[in-house]
Amino acid sequence: MISLVLTRFYKKMASVIPAVTKISSRVTRVLGCNPSLMTLQGTNTYIVGTGKRRILIDTGDSDVPQYINHLRSVLKYENIDLAHIFLTHWHHDHVGGLNDIMEDLPEFTENCEVWKFPCKEDNNVYNAFKDNQEFSVEGATLRVLHTPGHTTDHVVLHLLEDNALFSGDCILGEGTAVFEDLFDYMESLRTILNAKPAVIYPGHGNIINNASEKIQFYLNHRLEREQQIMDILSNNCQRTFTGNDLVEMIYIGLPKQLFKAAECNVNHHLQKLLKEDKVVQVNGMWQFKEELIC
Structure with missing residues (x-):
């Protein structure tokens, strides 16, 4: 790819x-x-x-x-x-x-x-x-x-x-x-x-x-993207979301032809959060882990 x-x-x-x-x-x-x-x-x-x-x-x-x-x-x-x-x-x-x-x-x-x-x-x-x-x-x-x-x-x-x-x-x-x-x-x-x-x-x-600034931007960007996902899930902790649902809510203005790639990145974040026991997967959809806040 x-x-x-x-x-x-x-x-x-x-x-x-x-x-x-x-x-x-x-x-x-x-x-x-x-x-x-x-x-x-x-x-x-x-x-x-x-x-x-x-x-x-x-x-x-x-x-x-x-x-x-x-x-x-x-x-x-x-x-x-x-x-x-x-x-x-x-x-x-x-x-x-x-x-x-x-x-x-x-x-x-x-x-x-x-x-x-x-x-x-x-x-x-x-x-x-x-x-x-x-x-x-x-x-x-x-x-x-x-x-x-x-x-x-x-x-x-x-x-x-x-x-x-x-x-x-x-x-x-x-x-x-x-x-x-x-x-x-x-x-x-x-x-x-x-x-x-x-x-x-x-x-x-x-x-x-501006090499150092650019590298730090990349690091911060990934952390910010993860926080965006966590905010949506935690503020709607009774709901479940597909990766595509999250893309549409996060990547405002992104061309449709790039949605699949964006969803791939979102799913990588979700897999990381799953390993960290912060989210759960329900019938292929994603939900905030209730014990944390809900």
Whole structure:
């Protein structure tokens, strides 16, 4: 599943992301050219390093010739090739372009190693990341931080020289992201906060310069969302609610096509609250646990 913006529908997209951006002397962003309501302007991929052999972070979607052409142009213009390809997680808009890159750009990928944190969804043989593993190419050292929650295999990559963090889908340039496990996701946000990055390069959306503020916003947002759910249930403690009922009451103005994703997030909150013995499930519907207040 692709990253989803859930907080609200952005009628005006943030500043347009060019196809290719030289962010710094050691980071070049190549847009995946796969825009959608789910991916914002597309998947951001990043070339990292200053020497002949560099690292590519994420590969965009499959069957996007425009992306391959942009990537080829950068590699050719800079006279560089790829020592490593790092995949932040298994979702198709991050790994889908891998085969196209390897098949269409063989002159730039000879002896290139592909790395990913292992998970059951893997259909290919990757080199397996380890938490806190470090990789170096000329001009860049990247530390791998395992940050499950969005997916079980999700990692972020800390560029030590610039104190910059490639956040994959854990933190987005606009809005908030879905997750598979809320508890793990909250812990991963705290891991990122403890890394104290100066800047975040997200998998979707524009660069985040107020890194600590953005991470704290994500943490607060999830806690606020949980409190919204608790307030509705506790103020109507004799009633039961479906996940969709709660979405309609909480996500005011959200486009209908995003309701399913929002309901998924709400259900993750409810599962967490169920484990904490704060709610009960009655015939598939949700109710505040009476012993607490009712």
